[in-house]
Amino acid sequence: MTINTNYMKLCAACGPILTVLWLAGFVTTGFIPALDPMWSAEQVAQFYTQNITSIRVGIVVMLLALAFYAPFYSAITIQMFRMKNPSPVMIAWFVIASAAFMCYLFYCYEIWAVATYRPENAAAVQMFNDLVWISYLWPVTFAPATYIPLALSILIDDRNAEVFPRWYAFYNLWSVLLALTGTFVIFFKSGPFAMNGIFAYWVNLVVFFIWYPITSVVLIRSVNRSSQVLARTPQKTVTA
Amino acid sequence: MPAELGVWLFVLGDMVLFAILFLAYAHDYAADPGLFRRGQAQLSQFFGVTNTLLLLIGSFAVALAVNEARGRGRKRIEYLLYVAIGTGLLFLANKAIEYTHEISVGNTMMSDQFFMYYYTLTMVHLMHVSVGIGVLVFLVVTLRAKGAAGRFSNKLESGGLIWHMVDLLWIALFPLLYLIRI
16 A cells, blocks of 8 residues: 555656656747747747757756656546546546646657758748747647546546645646737737737746646645555555 | 635636746837837727626626525526636627627637637637636536535535636736727
């Protein structure tokens, strides 16, 4: 039984690990913010050529971070099972959406890697760069598909000893709304909703990123509470 | 405190988003006032005023419903919520007519910076109206299933709070886009 909760703690600890790795990788690529969409293909290709090593290293680090998503999402899923009355469909929804989201992230890094592979072809680099950033910022609305079932499960779980705090449900709903600021990215090449603008880039990515440290804290607290409960109950309950 | 803490946090967080949107609008307006003034002159204030009135009526109905919940008048709460849902739906319809009108005279999201803000701000708000209607519908369903007893009044306060926020945001948006000219 102790072994079980230890595995659970291990999976929950993947949250902080992926947060740090992702941030480190992202900063290393140097796309802060994304390249100006008004730039010519030559300017884009030049940026890639000049920073090629740091971009590649950054992508590889983010790819490593991606390896920690599955255990992290698994830990959240199992905590959802501990809730008193979560509809199973909410858990299925969360699992499907988070799995799809991980694949989606992998696809973004893959295109990004391809963009760095032959930087001498300026037109292709520009196109792949657009593909990366439209993929990355636009369907960050993909992430809300994971926030919604999580929020709803928490809100319908009405027992007193909560698995996740209720404010965390509202926080998830708030993240859904903020993530939608990336929706308009395909309409603009300049201004606040363009891919280097305050909404499409800054609000969108910050909200997306902050979700991981906050969820890590909420999850680890919940896991610690559940292992205390397990330690006090007789041996038959192996739930976590 | 009425409603629950999480809802208040959500409302405040959401208003932060709109505050940033309003600041960005004000910033770009100051950079090119002529363009924004020309854009504003093309908007029809009729639609804006109608929608303002609709939301104010809806908010009033929700406020009455919250008040009624203290007296446990189940049927009246339900009717008042229907009134609020009705105003929300009319708001959406009115907005659809307004968008159709603007697009037919050639003002689209890509026309200029003013219309970019006009469409994005109103669309983000429109989404809030839709979510707000969803919350009100949820309240009616809960009321019909479980009655006004127990925790219903707390849920009604939370839902009402969200609806008032939708209203409040429009009260800020309406003058910004339609009225204030510098």
